[in-house]
Amino acid sequence: MSDAFVRVALDHPLPTLFDYRCAAPAPPPGTLVAVPFGKRSVVGLVVEVSAHSDVPAERVRNVESVLSGCAPLAADWLELVSFAADYYQRSLGEVALPALPQALRDPARWVRLFAVEPRFRLTSAGRSALPDALPARAAALRRLAQALVDAGPLDLSDARALHAKASATLAAWQAQGWVDTDIDADADAAAPEALDNAGQAIARPALTDEQTQAVDEIAASSGFSPFLLHGVTGSGKTEVYLRALERLFAGAPQAQALVLVPEINLTPQFEAAFRARFAMLTGSDAIVTLHSGMADGERARSWLAAHTGRARIVLGTRLAVLASLPALALIVVDEEHEPAYKQQEGLRYSARDLAIWRAKQRGIAVVLGSATPSLESWWHAEQGRYRRLSLSRRAVADAVLPSVRLIDLEEERRRGRGSVDGISGPLVAALKARLERGEQSLVFLNRRGYAPVLACDACGWLAGCPRCSAYVVLHKSEHALRCHHCGWEARVPRSCPDCGNIDIAPLGRGTQRVEETLSALVPGARVLRIDADSTRRKGSAQTLFSNVHAGEVDILVGTQMIAKGHDFQRVSLVGVLNADTALFSHDFRAGERLFAQLMQVSGRAGRAGLPGEVIVQTRYPRHALYHALGRHDYVGFATATLAERRDARLPPFVYQALLRAEGRTLEAALAFLAQAAAALADIPFAERVTVYDAVPMTIVKVANVHRAQLLVESASRASLLATLRAWQPILRSLKGVLRWSVEVDPLDI
């Protein structure tokens, strides 16, 4: 038996593969192996196999074990992670290994993951033919598997032997008709029908002409076909996804579909809708979900179902875009404009962009759905690179778009009708009218806590975080000041720590304060608050939302969390407080985000035949953004905003990347970035790249670390990428900061 070598990717920042020795024949590329690395043992991914190694023989160590319980990851998956690694400037292993469920990265769990769990039922023939000892034999097999796991260190040849023995035994029994192993199908037949938010069974609705056309076009497409499904809230985008999948499965019985949703909260209702519609898909793993809230074992099960092809529909959040899907034939990205598709730590990938890349790689259709598409996607559609499908009408009969009313806060003040705690008279009157009619209202405010800061009237002291350059938010009910950046907490002081004045007061408003104010201003109303604080406990969000659906709430106060996905049947009024801050933000995308949020929150009003009204409180009632909102005019907003972006040379007309540095001092971070910028002069591709000055980040200090960033951009994506590739080794050679990172296509600048 001769030796062979495998070149292995490890979850490690060095952009190199590591050579290990193994017995020939070597496990093929795509296989997971456990290898020694320094003092530890880690799981890596075989990328290449070779008969020799350039590493000195004495330094090459041996592969410890090989995962043989499932097929190796396919070549197209390796190509996907290689692309992502190159594009987002990370090592292959840093992309590939975190993309796997944690259970697969722990060799101690391999045996259990793939151990035979005999799932069978004794037939009546079996009951008479087999001796009573039979159940004991099944139990003995399980005990054997368990003993193997507990015994450690693992001997995988034994696990395979166990697997083979159990499979053979079961097959023999099945051949005799003694056992029935096909028990998954029965489980499916008993799948409960899907219920909507109000607990009513979901019917298969008739399609509008526009929906029919959209489904037909998607079904008729061949090869790489990106679609932008532009549909107002309530226009039935989900029904288009469902029908597109139906048509796919009708023509390709083994095909897999990937459906991405922006948030974990939205997976249960999508899952219910897909399970109801696709009850005919057999096997308990035919429809699986993948998101970060799942337990390790559950996620591994879903992942493996996708990897083996048993899962026909994979429904998940952004991480699902990196799932192994050997028969992938259609991708849906719902609410494609959502910032949640962008991972904001570690590998900062855009799941939407990777979804499009995967569709192109496999030559399949990808449907991007949104009422307010990202300007990037809209621009692609304008250029004819994406096929646009429009749903301009609400699918529910007699549901019309709500009217939008702007309350001019300046004028309210001039007329002496000052608002109470930021809530204007007209809004209060509208809330009272809804209460009298037994209808529900929704009040939207993008700031949680009681008040954004605590202030001293006498000396001007403002409560700040000792570890961050930010104010701490007052959480009144917990008697706490909390930093929303680092989590620091303190009890509310009785007096000003600077001057001793006891007259310290909250400044500004958060959801808690609005909840309190509304309870006072609208007597008799049952007010409920839903935000990250009130839903911290697992499952509490579902409970609170069900209270709203059950009609136990008159006024719902919340952050954007209340704007997504929920069809509130009795809501006829949406109030928006304090949206103006985004209008003059330094972030050029703030307006786009605000518009999308307001359109989305507006869509909550009047969904079931009730005339809906949206009231926006603003000091700038003549701002173009609000006018476009009033006309429900996404196209006008997008056209105008794209023209501004073009003039200002901003995305999507340029491509950007950020170099971020974190140092013990701001000076250290800035000095690092200055050196990095200077090094660009020696990179030939950098001629077509613009480098901006290094600047401190808006919140300079977070948890005692000082942060600064450097923006680089280019009209040529290829030049930018080539520059980043050449920059990487130079950056690694620079010293003086705690951490640095490159982000490609940043959303927040």
Next chain:
DNA sequence: AGCACGCCGACT
């Protein structure tokens, strides 16, 4: 990223 080695301040 971990986890070592290695060289300077506040404690027994």
Next chain:
DNA sequence: GTCGGCGTGCTC
């Protein structure tokens, strides 16, 4: 005189 701070370097 040590324990421990984080600067630097290595991992097939």
